[in-house]
Amino acid sequence: MSLDAPAEDLLRELAPQVLGVLVRRHGQFDACEDAVQEALLAATVQWPVDGLPDHPFGWLLTVADRRLIDHWRSERARRNREERLAAQAPADEQVAPAPDGEPAGARDDALTLLFLCCHPALSGASQVALTLRAVGGLTTAQIADAFLVPEATMAQRISRAKQRIKAAGGRFGTPAGPDAVERLRAVLHVLYLIFNEGYTASSGPDLHRTDLTAEAIRLTRAIHRLRPDDGEIAGLLALMLLTDSRRAARTGADGALIPLAEQDRTRWHAESIREGTDLVTDALTWGPPGPYQVQAAIAAVHAEAARAEDTDWPQILALYRLLAHLSPGPMVTLNRSVAAAMVHGPQAGLDLLDTLAGDERMAGRHRVWAVRGHLLELAGDREAAREAYRTAARRTTSLPERRYLEIRAARVGGSA
Amino acid sequence: MKFMLLIYNRPGFVEELSEAERTELFGEVDAIMAELTASGELLGGEALADPAQTRTVRVRDGVPAVTDGPFMEAKEHFAGYLLVECESTERATDIAARWPDARRWAMEVRPVMSESGTEM
Numbered sequence: 001m002s003l004d005a006p007a008e009d010l011l012r013e014l015a016p017q018v019l020g021v022l023v024r025r026h027g028q029f030d031a032c033e034d035a036v037q038e039a040l041l042a043a044t045v046q047w048p049v050d051g052l053p054d055h056p057f058g059w060l061l062t063v064a065d066r067r068l069i070d071h072w073r074s075e076r077a078r079r080n081r082e083e084r085l086a087a088q089a090p091a092d093e094q095v096a097p098a099p100d101g102e103p104a105g106a107r108d109d110a111l112t113l114l115f116l117c118c119h120p121a122l123s124g125a126s127q128v129a130l131t132l133r134a135v136g137g138l139t140t141a142q143i144a145d146a147f148l149v150p151e152a153t154m155a156q157r158i159s160r161a162k163q164r165i166k167a168a169g170g171r172f173g174t175p176a177g178p179d180a181v182e183r184l185r186a187v188l189h190v191l192y193l194i195f196n197e198g199y200t201a202s203s204g205p206d207l208h209r210t211d212l213t214a215e216a217i218r219l220t221r222a223i224h225r226l227r228p229d230d231g232e233i234a235g236l237l238a239l240m241l242l243t244d245s246r247r248a249a250r251t252g253a254d255g256a257l258i259p260l261a262e263q264d265r266t267r268w269h270a271e272s273i274r275e276g277t278d279l280v281t282d283a284l285t286w287g288p289p290g291p292y293q294v295q296a297a298i299a300a301v302h303a304e305a306a307r308a309e310d311t312d313w314p315q316i317l318a319l320y321r322l323l324a325h326l327s328p329g330p331m332v333t334l335n336r337s338v339a340a341a342m343v344h345g346p347q348a349g350l351d352l353l354d355t356l357a358g359d360e361r362m363a364g365r366h367r368v369w370a371v372r373g374h375l376l377e378l379a380g381d382r383e384a385a386r387e388a389y390r391t392a393a394r395r396t397t398s399l400p401e402r403r404y405l406e407i408r409a410a411r412v413g414g415s416a
Numbered sequence: 417m418k419f420m421l422l423i424y425n426r427p428g429f430v431e432e433l434s435e436a437e438r439t440e441l442f443g444e445v446d447a448i449m450a451e452l453t454a455s456g457e458l459l460g461g462e463a464l465a466d467p468a469q470t471r472t473v474r475v476r477d478g479v480p481a482v483t484d485g486p487f488m489e490a491k492e493h494f495a496g497y498l499l500v501e502c503e504s505t506e507r508a509t510d511i512a513a514r515w516p517d518a519r520r521w522a523m524e525v526r527p528v529m530s531e532s533g534t535e536m
Contacts, residue, residue: 123503126456149459149501157456200532209532250535257535370536397417400533 003044010056011043012218015137018060020109022068023172029116030162031068033134039064040137110135111187111226112174114219117161118186121168126161127190128197133158136215146209147197188236188292191220195240199247200398213244234283235293241276242299245269257404261308273303291327294319313342330359334371346379366395370405377412385412418459418528419508421498425521426491427467444516452500452511463496492521499528 003011015036022032039060053059117131129147132138138146144154175183198212220237227233249263280296283289289297298319305311320336333356341349353372373388389409393402430438452458467486474481495517502508505525512523 125501125503153456153459153501156453160454160456197532200534257533259535263535367536374536396533397527397529398533399529399531401536402529404533404536 003048007047007052008044010052011040011060012137013222014057014060015040016110016113016135017057018064019134020113020172021061022064023113024109025065026068027172029170029172030159030166031071032064033162035064035068035071036060037133037139038067041139108226110219111223112172114187114190114223115175115183116165116170116172118183118190119165119168119170120183120186121164121170122161124190124193126157126164127186128193129154129157130161131190131219132194132215135219138215146212148209184230184232187223188220188232191216192236192240192292194219195243199243213240213247216240217244229286231283231286232290232292234279235290235296238276238280238283238296239292239299241272241279242296242303245272245276245303251400255400256407257400259404260302265306265308268303273300276300277303289322289326291323294323294326298323311342313339317343330356330361330365331367334367337375338371341375341378346375349375350379366392366401366405368392369395370401373405373408373412377408382412417503417505417508418499418501418530419505420526420528421500421508421512421515422494422524422526423496423498423515423517424492424523425495425517427493427495429520441516444514448511448514452498457500457502457507457511459499459501461496461498464494467493 018039019032019036022035023029026032042063043056043060047053113135114131117134118127122130129143132143132146133140140155140158141151143158144151147154174180195213195216198209198214198216201209201212217237217240220233220240224230224233224237245268246260246263248269249265249267250258252258276296277300280293280300283293284297298316301312301316301319317336317339320332320339324332324336333352337349337352339349340352341347350372353368353375356368369388369392373385373392376382376385376388386409389405389412393405393409396402396405430441433441449458470485472483472485474483498511498515500508500511502511505527508525512518512525515523517523
């Protein structure tokens with residue numbers, strides 16, 4: 001027997017809240033995180049048999065707390081701590097849960113946990129793994145499955161990440177001052193990475209990986225609820241929704257990639273587009289926009305065009321100019337060159353692309369060659385376009401992209 | 417990014433090493449494997465049997481031709497691989513450079529293709 005979907009959703013929503021209470025009570029993020037994982041596993045075994053407990057939050061907290069104490073008890077070196085804990089326990093138990101079974105402030109803990117999981121001492125891959133486990137409530141096996149690595153490897157990454165946080169003196173608290181902006185940016189970036197990992201997974205055998213997009217949206221929605229007045233959180237949520245709205249249309253039945261201009265727009269998810277557009281339209285009125293809001297705005301302009309030829313390219317170009325000002329980078333220049341070509345003709349795009357020639361961050365990257373091929377094709381230089389597509393195909397490490405680029409190279413023709 | 421590090425060496429060279437050299441070689445390999453396991457970069461790896469146990473299969477006009485070998489005195493053969501996931505190509509190259517076979521023969525660093533892709 002296994003948990004039904006609503007019970008699993010509930011479990012995953014409660015996981016960071018339980019963890020938050022434990023860390024507040026005992027400190028020691030690493031040990032508490034292990035205890036919560038054990039409680040989650042216990043729930044997936046017992047709930048289908050015994051039924052959903054009356055107070056799921058209290059049930060998980062009690063089990064996790066007990067595991068934690070068992071763990072400490074088994075460690076001789078922790079004897080002193082155990083005595084203190086035993087003395088404190090009755091007082092702790094008297095912190096009665098609110099009528100809905102959750103103590104006040106528990107939801108805020110999700111955000112505090114995110115700050116901890118996205119600690120600057122960790123690599124991006126570790127931040128992602130730890131976030132999915134501690135905040136997302138996924139098991140190590142599920143995360144390993146989603147990232148196509150052995151479970152032992154993922155377990156090692158998570159345990160090492162926790163050791164690093166401990167060694168770096170990571171604390172359970174909301175960062176303050178100028179640090180806070182930087183840390184929130186790191187959190188949003190990790191959520192974006194999780195989203196992207198799921199979104200770029202093709203359909204078919206990799207379908208389970210697309211759950212990561214749903215997970216990223218769920219977590220971003222949760223922190224949007226906690227900080228509804230933060231424009232960049234709203235912007236990121238909008239960007240995810242608008243991007244995800246195209247998921248069904250972005251690949252063909254055989255898994256082949258379909259570019260934006262050729263997608264069947266009737267297959268775009270209207271509800272996600274509406275929600276994403278409303279979110280970003282609203283957020284843009286709050287003050288100076290951030291990069292996620294601008295990217296969401298670009299996605300919204302694409303989404304409002306019923307046909308590719310109805311796209312408001314001048315507006316998209318203006319938004320890319322703004323984005324280049326807010327967060328300059330080669331990827332922005334790359335996308336901007338496509339918009340410039342659509343407004344001012346292919347040569348304008350190619351000129352902009354040439355400015356990337358000396359940029360080491362783009363050296364060897366296939367995307368520059370893919371865009372160059374596209375712009376050369378628009379300009380009617382078929383032979384050069386074919387060469388550019390071929391170069392791009394040789395440089396990508398993505399199978400669907402390589403297939404797409406090879407087809408492009410064949411289709412553009414020209415003399416061999 | 418995932419990389420396969422292909423190990424090339426001469427078959428049977430280990431027999432020609434002194435005991436001290438062998439101990440040092442295996443020590444180096446163990447140390448790198450331990451490091452990659454601890455860092456969460458190691459995804460897998462295998463060593464291949466002596467090339468004498470190879471069978472080469474070719475199908476021509478629907479007819480399979482299976483031959484034993486190659487038996488020729490191969491100077492270098494594909495001896496095994498490591499599968500790693502690293503933050504960068506540079507990191508994968510560093511690992512390859514530290515693998516002992518790189519000093520006498522060669523290591524190849526090959527990016528592994530993924531099924532993920534972005535529409536353009």
